[in-house]
Amino acid sequence: MTSYAMGKKQRRIARTAMLYVLLGLFSLSTLFPLLWMISTSLKSGDLIFEIPPRFWPDGFHWENYSRAVTEINFFVLFKNTAVITFFHLLSDVFVSAFVAYGFARFHFPGKNIWFLLVLSTIMLPGEVTMIPVFIGFSEIGWVNSILPLVVPGFFGGAPVFIFLLRQFFLSIPKELEESATIDGANSFTIFWRIFLPLSVPALITIAIFSFQGSWNDLLGPLIYLNDEDKFTLTLGLSMFKGIMKVEWGPLMAGSILALLPVLIVFFLAQRHFVEGVKLSGIKG
Amino acid sequence: MLLSLVLAFMVVLSACGGGGNNGNGASGSPDKPAESSQPAGKVKLKVATWAGADELREFEALVAKLNEKATDYELQVQSIPADYYQKLQTMIAGKQAPDFMWLSQEYVPQYASLGALAPLDEYLSGISSFHADDYFPGALDVGKFNNQTYALPWISQPYMLYYNQDMFEKAGVELPTNDWTWDDFIAAGQKLTKDGEWGALINNIPTAMYTWSYGGDVFDKDGNIVLNSPESIQGLEMYQKIVKSGIAPDRAQADSMGNGDMFKTGKVAMFIGGAGDDFEKTVKFKVGMVVPPKGTKQVTFSWIGVTAMSSTTKNPAVAAKALVDMTNAIHQWKVVAPTKSGFDLIKTSRPEKEYAVETIRKASEVARGFNNQPKQAEIDGTIWEHLTQPIENGVDVKKAVDNTIKKFQEIIK
Numbered sequence A: 001m002t003s004y005a006m007g008k009k010q011r012r013i014a015r016t017a018m019l020y021v022l023l024g025l026f027s028l029s030t031l032f033p034l035l036w037m038i039s040t041s042l043k044s045g046d047l048i049f050e051i052p053p054r055f056w057p058d059g060f061h062w063e064n065y066s067r068a069v070t071e072i073n074f075f076v077l078f079k080n081t082a083v084i085t086f087f088h089l090l091s092d093v094f095v096s097a098f099v100a101y102g103f104a105r106f107h108f109p110g111k112n113i114w115f116l117l118v119l120s121t122i123m124l125p126g127e128v129t130m131i132p133v134f135i136g137f138s139e140i141g142w143v144n145s146i147l148p149l150v151v152p153g154f155f156g157g158a159p160v161f162i163f164l165l166r167q168f169f170l171s172i173p174k175e176l177e178e179s180a181t182i183d184g185a186n187s188f189t190i191f192w193r194i195f196l197p198l199s200v201p202a203l204i205t206i207a208i209f210s211f212q213g214s215w216n217d218l219l220g221p222l223i224y225l226n227d228e229d230k231f232t233l234t235l236g237l238s239m240f241k242g243i244m245k246v247e248w249g250p251l252m253a254g255s256i257l258a259l260l261p262v263l264i265v266f267f268l269a270q271r272h273f274v275e276g277v278k279l280s281g282i283k284g
Numbered sequence B: 001m002l003l004s005l006v007l008a009f010m011v012v013l014s015a016c017g018g019g020g021n022n023g024n025g026a027s028g029s030p031d032k033p034a035e036s037s038q039p040a041g042k043v044k045l046k047v048a049t050w051a052g053a054d055e056l057r058e059f060e061a062l063v064a065k066l067n068e069k070a071t072d073y074e075l076q077v078q079s080i081p082a083d084y085y086q087k088l089q090t091m092i093a094g095k096q097a098p099d100f101m102w103l104s105q106e107y108v109p110q111y112a113s114l115g116a117l118a119p120l121d122e123y124l125s126g127i128s129s130f131h132a133d134d135y136f137p138g139a140l141d142v143g144k145f146n147n148q149t150y151a152l153p154w155i156s157q158p159y160m161l162y163y164n165q166d167m168f169e170k171a172g173v174e175l176p177t178n179d180w181t182w183d184d185f186i187a188a189g190q191k192l193t194k195d196g197e198w199g200a201l202i203n204n205i206p207t208a209m210y211t212w213s214y215g216g217d218v219f220d221k222d223g224n225i226v227l228n229s230p231e232s233i234q235g236l237e238m239y240q241k242i243v244k245s246g247i248a249p250d251r252a253q254a255d256s257m258g259n260g261d262m263f264k265t266g267k268v269a270m271f272i273g274g275a276g277d278d279f280e281k282t283v284k285f286k287v288g289m290v291v292p293p294k295g296t297k298q299v300t301f302s303w304i305g306v307t308a309m310s311s312t313t314k315n316p317a318v319a320a321k322a323l324v325d326m327t328n329a330i331h332q333w334k335v336v337a338p339t340k341s342g343f344d345l346i347k348t349s350r351p352e353k354e355y356a357v358e359t360i361r362k363a364s365e366v367a368r369g370f371n372n373q374p375k376q377a378e379i380d381g382t383i384w385e386h387l388t389q390p391i392e393n394g395v396d397v398k399k400a401v402d403n404t405i406k407k408f409q410e411i412i413k
Helices: A002-041 A063-071 A074-105 A111-123 A126-139 A159-170 A174-182 A187-198 A200-215 A219-224 A233-238 A248-283 B002-036 B053-069 B084-093 B105-113 B137-141 B165-171 B182-192 B207-213 B230-245 B251-257 B316-331 B341-349 B351-366 B376-392 B397-412
Strands: B043-049 B073-079 B100-104 B151-164 B198-201 B268-274 B287-290 B300-309
Touching: A002 A248, A063 A074, A063 A248, A063 B053, A074 A111, A074 A159, A074 A187, A074 A200, A074 A233, A074 A248, A111 A159, A126 A219, A126 B084, A159 A200, A174 A187, A187 A200, A200 A248, A219 A233, A219 B084, A233 A248, B043 B053, B043 B084, B043 B316, B053 B073, B053 B316, B073 B316, B100 B105, B100 B316, B105 B300, B105 B376, B137 B151, B137 B300, B137 B351, B151 B165, B151 B316, B151 B351, B165 B182, B165 B268, B182 B198, B182 B230, B182 B268, B207 B230, B207 B300, B207 B376, B230 B376, B230 B397, B287 B351, B300 B316, B300 B351, B316 B341, B341 B351, B376 B397
Parallel strands: B043 B073, B043 B100, B198 B268
Antiparallel strands: B100 B300, B151 B268, B151 B287, B151 B300
């Protein structure tokens, strides 16, 4: 009897162990690029392209990190990136939600045409509009400031997010609004107190996309910012990628430092993400 | 609740407004005083550069020194760390062009023909620190378009024939010399090619260089197509002969290994690449270099970087002087300088290249760039698709040339 139980227990342990080994292998293969990046960030210049490749660095070249921080004015660029990302995120999430609410719940003449117009801007590649838009901003003297990067978002949000949120808002039952109206709420209160709280998971998703998008954006800051002390991290990091020579050590070290906030935000947001799912579960 | 949202919006708007004032102040100040206070103060001039990280710091230090000495101008470095030409073109289109811009040689005719660059000759003739005869002629030529100078070269890296001395000695083959012909190159290559090892890596060599070797070209200096001249055909046939001789790994294989890596790891014995490549420091074998092989003429390709002046610069006379000062200063910084006087720098700044200084000088004297055309990008694409690839695949050279010329005529008509 006991031996049978032991066997069962052992079998369970064996199965769990195998599962862990398998999961471990999978996560290792996913993590490998990151580990390689960390290893490269610690290697000396000539070792990076050694053949055969060597995973373990030849001693720890922490100077790659100090070079990444000093040669490109890392903390100033970090601050600039954070400011742009903050305003971008704010407009992407709240203004898009506001516009999407309008498209989801209000009836006005030409609504479908307006919505199609908004959608059609998604199809337009950015390269097509880049030069005319640049000329526009240059006429009003906004070039070499963060304004062209953050202000447009406050006049309409981002079309993709508007589309996503409109679909999400359409799925919210009308009854909730009706009962709120009976309680004396106006449209704005309904948006603020019912739609937004119910859409937390969607908003968080958009926030993550928006954060990632503007944290990693290269072209926007490249086109509009001229002074080095206004640059963002992506611009700073690409300085290590020269036409003749790529400084892999500092490039990887800087990339890791730039990646940290993204990782932290992702872990924080992940928790909220799960909470958001729970919250929306109540609504039905 | 409504109030709180309105408040939130007001905070956002005021924050933007604040940012706007800062932004406007900062963006306006570098340009506007230059226009209004020109007679009184120094002319402010922006230089666009692709230099990054420590190269950028070195360039900024160089510019700071020039600014200290200058009485009539003040240079300001504008770093464009990525997508250099995209940003440059956007700035030019938005009438925000920098006063000076670094360009790779093939962009000069395009930018000049679009009116983005200022012709320099009328100013250069009056500047005493500009010495046209100090430049190697091939380097100065790439800055010209329609017989006008539009840009001054600041670097010229002639292509050299690097060789792995250990492999030559092991195979008992005589070392390359500056007088080698392409036939010598093939003969030595064949002795060095055996299982897993090749005589040479030739992916780097621009196809046009073979035509130059026999006195031909793709376009002549006036922009006429000369690709079908007997000299050009002879050069291209030599190219096909080299490919057929089997001394080089095929292009796909060499490219997948990374350009030059096969030479670095001792898989090929000869490599044609820029004089500034850092083989001496990174390889474990003894490395040497000579001027690349010749046909009927000794000539080599050179990677040439130039600085051009924008046609929108406010005070072109002062700007041209600043351009000459800056270019002269870069010749004392960058290796390999496109000038005879800049040559001594190699010994001090790249001591590992000292053994080859005379060879590099010899190469610089015969080095040249392409006779670039306003639509050079399309032309390069056509050469690759209709000339280089077919020749490598064994298509009859004359047939490939005819096809290429047909495509050229569509492009330049």
